[in-house]
Amino acid sequence: xxxxxxxxxxxxxxxxxxxxxxxxxxxxxxxxxxxxxxxxxxxxxxxxxxxxxxxxxxxxxxxxxxxxxxxxxxxxxxxxxxxxxxxxxxxxxxxxxxxxxxxxxxxxxxxxxxxxxxxxxxxxxxxxxxxxxxxxxxxxxxxxxxxxxxxxxxxxxxxxxxxxxxxxxxxxxxxxxxxxxxxxxxxxxxxxxxxxxxxxxxxxxxxxxxxxxxxxxxxxxxxxxxxxxxxxxxxxxxxxxxxxxxxxxxxxxxxxxxxxxxxxxxxxxxxxxxxxxxxxxxxxxxxxxxxxxxxxxxxxxxxxxxxxxxxxxxxxxxxxxxxxxxxxxxxxxxxxxxxxxxxxxxxxxxxxxxxxxxxxxxxxxxxxxxxxxxxxxxxxxxxxxxxxxxxxxxxxxxxxxxxxxxxxxxxxxxxxxxxxxxxxxxxxxxxxxxxxxxxxxxxxxxxxxxxxxxxxxxxxxxxxxxxxxxxxxxxxxxxxxxxxxxxxxxxxxxxxxxxxxxxxxxxxxxxxxxxxx
Amino acid sequence: xxxxxxxxxxxxxxxxxxxxxxxxxxxxxxxxxxxxxxxxxxxxxxxxxxxxxxxxxxxxxxxxxxxxxxxxxxxxxxxxxxxxxxxxxxxxxxxxxxxxxxxxxxxxxxxxxxxxxxxxxxxxxxxxxxxxxxxxxxxxxxxxxxxxxxxxxxxxxxxxxxxxxxxxxxxxxxxxxxxxxxxxxxxxxxxxxxxxxxxxxxxxxxxxxxxxxxxxxxxxxxxxxxxxxxxxxxxxxxxxxxxxxxxxxxxxxxxxxxxxxxxxxxxxxxxxxxxxxxxxxxxxxxxxxxxxxxxxxxxxxxxxxxxxxxxxxxxxxxxxxxxxxxxxxxxxxxxxxxxxxxxxxxxxxxxxxxxxxxxxxxxxxxxxxxxxxxxxxxxx
Numbered sequence: 070x071x072x073x074x075x076x077x078x079x080x081x082x083x084x085x086x087x088x089x090x091x092x093x094x095x096x097x098x099x100x101x102x103x104x105x106x107x108x109x110x111x112x113x114x115x116x117x118x119x120x121x122x123x124x125x126x127x128x129x130x131x132x133x134x135x136x137x138x139x140x141x142x143x144x145x146x147x148x149x150x151x152x153x154x155x156x157x158x159x160x161x162x163x164x165x166x167x168x169x170x171x172x173x174x175x176x177x178x179x180x181x182x183x184x185x186x187x188x189x190x191x192x193x194x195x196x197x198x199x200x201x202x203x204x205x206x207x208x209x210x211x212x213x214x215x216x217x218x219x220x221x222x223x224x225x226x227x228x229x230x231x232x233x234x235x236x237x238x239x240x241x242x243x244x245x246x247x248x249x250x251x252x253x254x255x256x257x258x259x260x261x262x263x264x265x266x267x268x269x270x271x272x273x274x275x276x277x278x279x280x281x282x283x284x285x286x287x288x289x290x291x292x293x294x295x296x297x298x299x300x301x302x303x304x305x306x307x308x309x310x311x312x313x314x315x316x317x318x319x320x321x322x323x324x325x326x327x328x329x330x331x332x333x334x335x336x337x338x339x340x341x342x343x344x345x346x347x348x349x350x351x352x353x354x355x356x357x358x359x360x361x362x363x364x365x366x367x368x369x370x371x372x373x374x375x376x377x378x379x380x381x382x383x384x385x386x387x388x389x390x391x392x393x394x395x396x397x398x399x400x401x402x403x404x405x406x407x408x409x410x411x412x413x414x415x416x417x418x419x420x421x422x423x424x425x426x427x428x429x430x431x432x433x434x435x436x437x438x439x440x441x442x443x444x445x446x447x448x449x450x451x452x453x454x455x456x457x458x459x460x461x462x463x464x465x466x467x468x469x470x471x472x473x474x475x476x477x478x479x480x481x482x483x484x485x486x487x488x489x490x491x492x493x494x495x496x497x498x499x500x501x502x503x504x505x506x507x508x509x510x511x512x513x514x515x516x517x518x519x520x521x522x523x524x525x526x527x528x529x530x531x532x533x534x535x536x537x538x539x540x541x542x543x544x545x546x547x548x549x550x551x552x553x554x555x556x557x558x559x560x561x562x563x564x565x566x567x568x569x570x571x572x573x574x575x576x577x578x579x580x581x582x583x584x585x586x
Numbered sequence: 587x588x589x590x591x592x593x594x595x596x597x598x599x600x601x602x603x604x605x606x607x608x609x610x611x612x613x614x615x616x617x618x619x620x621x622x623x624x625x626x627x628x629x630x631x632x633x634x635x636x637x638x639x640x641x642x643x644x645x646x647x648x649x650x651x652x653x654x655x656x657x658x659x660x661x662x663x664x665x666x667x668x669x670x671x672x673x674x675x676x677x678x679x680x681x682x683x684x685x686x687x688x689x690x691x692x693x694x695x696x697x698x699x700x701x702x703x704x705x706x707x708x709x710x711x712x713x714x715x716x717x718x719x720x721x722x723x724x725x726x727x728x729x730x731x732x733x734x735x736x737x738x739x740x741x742x743x744x745x746x747x748x749x750x751x752x753x754x755x756x757x758x759x760x761x762x763x764x765x766x767x768x769x770x771x772x773x774x775x776x777x778x779x780x781x782x783x784x785x786x787x788x789x790x791x792x793x794x795x796x797x798x799x800x801x802x803x804x805x806x807x808x809x810x811x812x813x814x815x816x817x818x819x820x821x822x823x824x825x826x827x828x829x830x831x832x833x834x835x836x837x838x839x840x841x842x843x844x845x846x847x848x849x850x851x852x853x854x855x856x857x858x859x860x861x862x863x864x865x866x867x868x869x870x871x872x873x874x875x876x877x878x879x880x881x882x883x884x885x886x887x888x889x890x891x892x893x894x895x896x897x898x899x900x901x902x903x904x905x906x907x908x909x910x911x912x913x914x915x916x917x918x919x920x921x922x923x924x925x926x927x928x929x930x931x932x933x934x935x936x937x938x939x940x941x942x943x944x945x946x947x948x949x950x951x952x953x954x955x956x957x958x959x960x961x962x963x964x965x966x
Contacts, residue, residue: 087807091816098823414652421955425947427900429907430923430940437930517814521904525927535815539822539910551819555810562810 073577074567081563088555089353092548096352099126099544113164124326125362127348138342140334141169145176152195153188163195170199170290171260172331175232178225181218190214193221200224202290203258231259234266241266244286245279253286261290264331268324271317278306284316293323318370322360325351356552362545366538371549374534379553381530382523385446386515389453390508393461396454398504401465402497408470416462424459428518431455432525449526456518457511465504472500502572509565513558657956663949667942671765678759680708680726685718687711696721723747725756727763727917739932749934752925761939763917768946771833772898776891778837783844784887788879790845791852792871801849805842813839814901821910829912832905836898844890851883885961892954896947903943919943 123129137143148162166173177196181189197211200220210220230236240255241263256263267287274280281304287293288302304316334342344350355361361371404416432452439448472478473496481495520532527533531550538546570577676683679696681703686692695703703711712718725746741749748758790801808816820835821827855861855878864878905911906920919939926936 083803084806084810087803088810091807091811092819095819095823098820100825421948421951422944425896425951426944427903427907427947429904430936430944433923433926433936513812513815516812517904520814520818521908524908535818536908536910539818542822542825544823547819547822551811551815554812554815555807558812559810 070571070577073570077566077570078563081559084559085556088552088559089356090349092552092555093349093352095551096126096544096548097132097348113160116161117164117168127326127351130346130348130351132348135343135346138329138334138339138346140329140339140342141172141331142176142333144169144330145173149177149180149184149188149192152191153184155188155191159191163191166192166195167198168292169261169330170202170292171232171262172264174199174225174260174262175229178221178229181222181225186218187214189218193217196221198292199260202292203260205258228258231255232262237263238266241270241283244282245270245274245276248278248282253282256286257289261331264290264324265328268321271320277304277308277313280304280313280317281306281308284320287320314373315370318360318372319363322355322362322370325355325360356549361549364538364543364546366541366543366546371545374546375531375549375553378529378531378534381528382516382519382532383557385450385453385522385528385530386512386519388446388450389515389518390457390511392450392454393456393458394504394508397458397461398465398501401462401504402469402492402500404462405466405469405473405500406492413466416466420459420462423455426455428452428456429521429525432522436525446528449522449528452525453515453518453522456514460507460511460514461504464507465500468500468503469496472496475499502569505572506565506569509561509563509568512561513554516554516558653959654956656952657959660949660952660956663945664953667765667946667949668769670762671769674763674766676721678723678725678727678756678762679721680724681711682715682718682720686716687714696726723756723758723762725759727755727760729753729755739929739935741932741934748938749932751922751932751935752929757922757934757938760917760922761919761942764919764922764939765942765946767912767916767918768899768902769895771829771902772895775833775836775840775898776894778833779840779894780844780887780891782837783841784848784883786841787845787848788852788875791849791856792875794853798849801845805845808839808842809846811839814904817901817905818910821905829916832902832911836901840894840898843894844887847886847890848883851886852879855879855882885957889954889957889961892950892957896950896954899943899946899950 120129145166148166151158151162152166166177174196177192181192184192191214194211194214194217197206197217200206200211205224206220210216237256237259240252243249244252244256256267264287267283267290271280271283271287274283284302284304293302302316302319304313308316329342329346345354359372361375363369364371364374400416400420404413407413432449435448435452475496478491478495481491486495516532519530520535522528523530523532524536531553535547535550537543538550670677675694675696681696681699682692683696684691684693685695687703687706692698692700692703738750738754739752740746743749746756746758748756748761751757751760786801786804790798816839817832817835820838821831824831852875861874861878864874869877902911902918903920903923906918907924909921909924911920912918919942922939923936923943926932929935
């Protein structure tokens with residue numbers, strides 16, 4: 070039995086892969102911000118902003134395979150080359166180098182001597198903001214090209230020992246356990262080189278005071294709060310749980326996007342990166358680990374919003390399924406029993422009519438005329454149940470007719486069992502199996518209906534949120550909801566197949582035979 | 587609602603098992619398995635009346651006959667609706683059908699919309715026309731220039747039989763013209779999904795192997811999405827959605843159903859003796875498909891097409907009702923009905939488009955039901 074269930078679940082994997090591809094294709098429909106905002110050649114700030122926008126959606130990465138994954142080494146090489154060549158990208162590259170900061174130093178400074186003096190000065194000046202962030206060097210050192218170059222060479226001679234991973238890891242670990250101005254100073258001195266460790270610590274730490282220190286350092290070295298002028302990325306030791314969650318997940322998704330700016334890829338990592346550093350993998354991995362990004366509508370993490378809204382819609386759908394089963398099964402049984410009788414025709418007519426009236430019309434009518442008696446979710450669930458009512462009824466009627474024609478029913482009759490007993494114990498028990506399992510297949514229809522019903526009754530579920538998201542073009546939410554719906558649907562299908570196998574051993578045997586041949 | 591599961595899921599089980607004996611992806615087979623285990627011994631395909639349920643009462647009448655009669659009625663209504671959509675301009679338009687103005691005879695100005703008439707004040711037009719044949723209702727779906735400003739959200743009255751909406755547009759004219767945007771759209775979307783589904787389904791069924799596996803995976807993946815959600819996603823992802831976006835999105839969600847059906851039928855047919863015979867005689871796969879297999883698939887396809895039209899109309903109406911559907915000011919039932927949400931006392935906004943919507947859907951569903959009954963001897 071378990072083997073059967075497992076096999077069925079494994080069969081869903083290609084489907085889920087296909088689902089992820091479809092949603093991914095949907096995301097590629099989203100407009101590239103580059104397309105509708107032409108940038109003036111010299112406007113570095115605008116170009117950086119645009120670059121950020123594109124990177125947030127991984128548009129800087131190739132779609133499916135990355136032949137040459139970039140890491141910090143590649144980025145720094147490229148930037149220095151541009152600055153040396155003094156081409157049109159050099160201003161942008163200088164800004165970029167300053168932005169990358171401390172993590173770039175181990176790749177720039179050792180080679181500073183090999184670069185022609187004029188370019189050396191430019192690079193040294195480009196790095197000046199990093200020194201200011203670290204709080205070292207006087208103004209004269211940082212504004213004159215010759216002195217700046219000398220300053221950086223000397224800096225590297227003095228401090229290159231600090232730019233090692235074990236040293237930084239130790240400092241970060243200590244920071245998480247106790248407050249120390251000295252340790253924080255140490256980390257500020259290696260600047261963004263500590264980011265990798267800071268983020269790793271952010272993931273595992275729960276203590277709000279430690280998180281406050283970590284976020285303060287991260288915001289300082291990346292200059293993120295300085296850019297926006299607010300302290301939205303920094304936690305206070307007194308912050309409440311929701312804020313802690315929001316800020317930490319914001320940092321982690323930022324790191325997820327920008328990781329390759331700050332880390333070096335070696336050997337095996339490079340091979341993995343050629344698969345992982347693509348638009349598709351980044352997006353899928355992000356989705357799997359709950360990094361669904363932030364809603365552009367209200368800035369909350371999509372994941373938290375889904376957790377808040379999802380149960381409402383799911384619960385409503387399940388209740389509606391229950392209601393339609395409670396109503397549909399008896400109707401189907403009676404219609405099958407009196408097959409061809411006026412009752413059968415009447416039931417068929419009603420079912421067809423209910424099937425043909427749009428849910429929004431039913432919901433709107435219920436909302437208008439049932440307001441006095443309607444409390445809470447009663448009316449929405451009632452409206453939603455009409456979505457699956459006709460299918461359940463039809464299914465029940467068909468399977469009941471089939472069951473009534475079986476030999477065991479005939480023998481039961483021949484033995485003299487009472488009519489009701491035959492109908493319920495012998496026929497209905499078997500006829501219910503397909504109806505129970507059809508519940509899983511009904512899910513997509515119910516979700517579609519739930520979107521409409523939520524809108525009419527103003528129930529704040531996934532559908533209501535989605536419609537607001539469409540109005541404000543909140544792509545992250547739409548993508549997440551589409552993906553979630555597909556995954557839940559697939560899960561329901563698998564569950565209904567497994568339920569069918571559990572309830573009806575014949576199916577199990579058939580499927581086992583199919584697989585083995 | 588919009589994406590109700592097709593009713594063919596239920597009845598398909600009554601058809602002989604369409605899937606081949608070898609490993610059939612479970613999702614593909616689900617529709618046929620849900621109602622009956624595939625390899626249970628089957629009743630004979632035609633059930634004699636007296637052999638039907640032993641508990642049933644006296645057979646009142648032949649159920650198939652009623653379904654067929656209702657189906658004919660549905661066909662009639664569907665045909666009338668199609669005529670209405672084609673001749674919407676003759677039923678309701680702000681311009682006359684034929685008229686003579688300033689010595690020129692205009693034929694069908696309400697269709698061709700000549701600039702000199704279109705720009706003219708409607709009041710002056712009716713005064714200066716020497717003669718004119720007017721449509722049934724002299725209102726178009728939009729407010730024409732110079733038309734006497736109708737009251738907003740007014741109930742039925744002399745000039746506006748079925749009342750006006752919040753922009754003072756005639757509800758009757760908008761309902762009639764809505765038939766056009768809905769039916770034409772639905773027929774086109776269904777045709778597109780049929781074309782795609784038939785081609786891919788036939789390829790999968792005929793060639794099997796890798797082609798079958800690929801098509802089946804695509805079909806499964808797309809069917810995993812609730813149709814309305816996928817359409818909403820596509821509409822939201824495209825920066826400026828047009829009617830064409832909606833068209834592609836809806837056709838995309840509908841073709842897997844067709845492909846699944848065609849694949850199953852083709853696979854079933856390829857095991858039949860007449861196909862083997864045709865192959866043995868040296869017929870090419872394409873000829874076998876066209877002459878020997880497709881005629882068998884045609885029947886179920888028509889059923890799917892009929893229920894497809896009603897489902898697309900339903901989807902479009904709900905999207906319009908949610909105010910994310912048809913862009914622009916085209917007449918649409920859903921758009922008129924959505925105004926009811928802001929004006930809950932203007933019942934005519936809900937009633938008239940709603941009735942026509944339900945009539946359309948019932949007609950196509952009855953048609954589908956009747957065709958299914960006619961094609962499936964077991965359900966008679």
